[in-house]
Amino acid sequence: MKYISTRGKREPMESANAVLQGIAKDGGLLVPTEIPKVDPDFIDALQTMTYQERAVKILGLFLTDYTEEELKGCVERAYGNEKFDTEAVAPVRKVADKTVLELWHGPTSAFKDMALELLPQLMQTALEKTGETKTIQILVATSGDTGKAALAGFADVPQTRIQVFYPEDGVSEMQKLQMVTQTGENVQVIAVKGNFDDAQAGVKKIFKNEVFVKQMETKGSKLSSANSINWGRLVPQIVYYFSAYADMCKEGIIKAGEQINFTVPTGNFGNILAGFYARQMGLPVGHLICASNQNNVLTDFLQTGYYDRNRPFVKTISPSMDILVSSNLERLLFHLTGDCVRVNGWMEMLADNGMYDVGVGMLQRLQNYFWADCADDEKTKETIKEVYEKTKYVLDPHTAVAWAVADNYRRKTDDGRPMVIVSTASPYKFNGSVLEAMGASTEGKNSFELLSDLESKNEVKAPKGLSSLKDAKVVHTLTCEKNGMENVVFDFAKE
Numbered sequence: 435m436k437y438i439s440t441r442g443k444r445e446p447m448e449s450a451n452a453v454l455q456g457i458a459k460d461g462g463l464l465v466p467t468e469i470p471k472v473d474p475d476f477i478d479a480l481q482t483m484t485y486q487e488r489a490v491k492i493l494g495l496f497l498t499d500y501t502e503e504e505l506k507g508c509v510e511r512a513y514g515n516e517k518f519d520t521e522a523v524a525p526v527r528k529v530a531d532k533t534v535l536e537l538w539h540g541p542t543s544a545f546k547d548m549a550l551e552l553l554p555q556l557m558q559t560a561l562e563k564t565g566e567t568k569t570i571q572i573l574v575a576t577s578g579d580t581g582k583a584a585l586a587g588f589a590d591v592p593q594t595r596i597q598v599f600y601p602e603d604g605v606s607e608m609q610k611l612q613m614v615t616q617t618g619e620n621v622q623v624i625a626v627k628g629n630f631d632d633a634q635a636g637v638k639k640i641f642k643n644e645v646f647v648k649q650m651e652t653k654g655s656k657l658s659s660a661n662s663i664n665w666g667r668l669v670p671q672i673v674y675y676f677s678a679y680a681d682m683c684k685e686g687i688i689k690a691g692e693q694i695n696f697t698v699p700t701g702n703f704g705n706i707l708a709g710f711y712a713r714q715m716g717l718p719v720g721h722l723i724c725a726s727n728q729n730n731v732l733t734d735f736l737q738t739g740y741y742d743r744n745r746p747f748v749k750t751i752s753p754s755m756d757i758l759v760s761s762n763l764e765r766l767l768f769h770l771t772g773d774c775v776r777v778n779g780w781m782e783m784l785a786d787n788g789m790y791d792v793g794v795g796m797l798q799r800l801q802n803y804f805w806a807d808c809a810d811d812e813k814t815k816e817t818i819k820e821v822y823e824k825t826k827y828v829l830d831p832h833t834a835v836a837w838a839v840a841d842n843y844r845r846k847t848d849d850g851r852p853m854v855i856v857s858t859a860s861p862y863k864f865n866g867s868v869l870e871a872m873g874a875s876t877e878g879k880n881s882f883e884l885l886s887d888l889e890s891k892n893e894v895k896a897p898k899g900l901s902s903l904k905d906a907k908v909v910h911t912l913t914c915e916k917n918g919m920e921n922v923v924f925d926f927a928k929e
C-alpha cells in the first residue's frame with residue numbers, strides 16, 4: 435500500500451516514510467491510495483483476540499511495508515507492559531441505553547494515548563527500516579491532551595526530540611501541569627501567546643517553509659509531526675472501532691453483522707475520520723455522528739456543505755474541541771472525491787478567505803456517512819448531571835457533548851441502531867467543570883482538592899498519573915509569541 439498527498443503534487447511513498455515525514459511536502463496530508471476491505475469472518479475472528487492482536491491485524495492492512503514481527507513489537511511496547519490500567523486497553527461499558535467506548539485508560543488519561551503510545555514506536559521502527567541517521571524533531575501544537583500524550587510517548591526515545599506548543603490560556607490547569615512537569619532529555623514545552631489555531635497554524639507554516647526545513651536538516655534535524663495530521667497518528671485509531679464492535683458482539687450487546695452508530699466528540703476530525711476508515715473497510719457502521727461544542731464549524735459544514743471559520747473562537751469547558759480549522763477533514767474530502775485539484779482549491783479558499791463551499795452533490799455524499807450537531811456548555815453540564823444522577827457514571831465534558839448530541843440524533847432521526855459514545859477523556863482531567871456540573875461547590879479549591887472531591891463521588895478511582903502530579907516539579911517555563919515559533923524550533927535542534 436502506497437501513500438500520496440491529498441494535493442497530489444508528489445510521488446507515492448511507503449508508510450514508513452509517510453510516518454517519518456508527517457505532512458506532505460506540498461502542504462497536503464498523506465493518505466493511503468486505497469482503503470483495504472475486510473470480510474465478516476475477519477471481524478468475527480477479532481472477538482477472541484487481545485487488543486494487541488487486533489491491532490496487529492488491522493495495522494498490517496495499512497502498514498504493508500512493516501513486517502508482522504515489527505508490528506507486534508511496536509504494539510506490545512505501546513499497549514503492553516501495564517501502560518494502560520486495564521488489560522482490555524479500550525473497554526466498552528454499557529451505560530443506560532448506550533455503550534461507552536472508554537479510550538482514556540492510558541498513561542495521560544485521554545484518548546490521545548491510543549495513538550501517541552504507538553506513533554513513537556512506528557517512527558523508531560521506520561528510522562531503522564529506512565536507514566535514516568538524522569534526529570527526528572517532533573513539533574506538536576496542542577489544545578491540551580495531545581501535548582502530554584506526545585511527551586509521554588516520545589520522552590527519551592532514542593534519535594527523537596520533541597517540542598510541544600500549547601496556547602497560553604487555552605488548556606486546563608491539570609493539562610498544563612501534566613505538560614510542564616514532563617521530564618526527559620529530549621523534551622521541551624512552550625506556551626504560545628495565542629489560541630490553539632495560532633499554534634497549529636504556526637507549526638503548519640514551519641513544515642511548509644522548505645528553506646527552513648533544509649536549514650534544519652543541515653543541523654541534523656528532520657522535522658516531523660505528532661499531530662493528528664500524521665498518518666501514524668490516525669491509523670492506530672482505526673483499531674478501536676473494530677475492537678469496540680468485537681467486544682459488543684462478545685458481550686451480546688449486538689449480533690455479528692448488526693449495524694451500529696458512533697457519536698464522536700470532535701475537534702480536529704481525526705478520531706471520527708478513523709471511524710470513517712473503519713466503515714469503508716467493511717465494519718457495519720450506520721452513521722458517524724460528529725459532536726461539537728460551541729465551536730460548531732463542523733456542525734454547520736455537515737449540515738450545509740459550507741465551511742466557515744470566520745466566527746469568534748469560544749473557550750469552552752471541553753477545550754480539546756475548541757478548534758475552528760479541522761485539519762483531517764481534508765483527508766475525508768480527498769477520499770470522497772478522489773480529486774486533488776478540487777481539494778487543493780478548497781484548501782486554498784480556506785487559507786485565503788477562511789471558507790469554502792463543497793456544493794450540494796458533495797453535501798449529500800457527506801450526509802450518507804455523517805450527521806452532526808453541537809451542545810453548548812450549559813447543555814454539557816446538564817448532561818453530566820443527568821447521567822450521573824441516573825447511572826452514577828461520570829462523564830467528562832467532551833464525552834458529555836457526545837452524549838447530548840447522541841440524544842438529539844435519536845430524537846431527530848428515529849434511528850434506533852445501537853449507539854456507541856466514544857469517550858475521550860477521564861473526568862478527572864476536568865475536575866472543576868465536572869464538579870460544578872454536578873452541583874458541588876468548587877470555590878477556592880485547588881486542582882488536587884477538586885480531584886479528591888470528585889473521587890468521593892465517583893465509583894472509579896482517580897488515575898495515578900493525575901494524583902501524582904501534586905508532587906511533581908515544574909521544569910518548563912518557556913513562552914513565545916505566535917510569530918516566534920520558528921526561532922524556538924531552530925534553537926532546539928541538536929548541534
Ligand SMILES: *Cc1c(COP(=O)(O)O)cnc(C)c1O
Pocket residue numbers: 544545546579580662699700701702703704705706754755832858859
Ligand atoms: C483531541 C480530543 C478530542 C478531539 O479529537 P479529534 O481527533 O481532534 O477530533 C476530543 N476529546 C478529547 C478529550 C480530546 O483530547
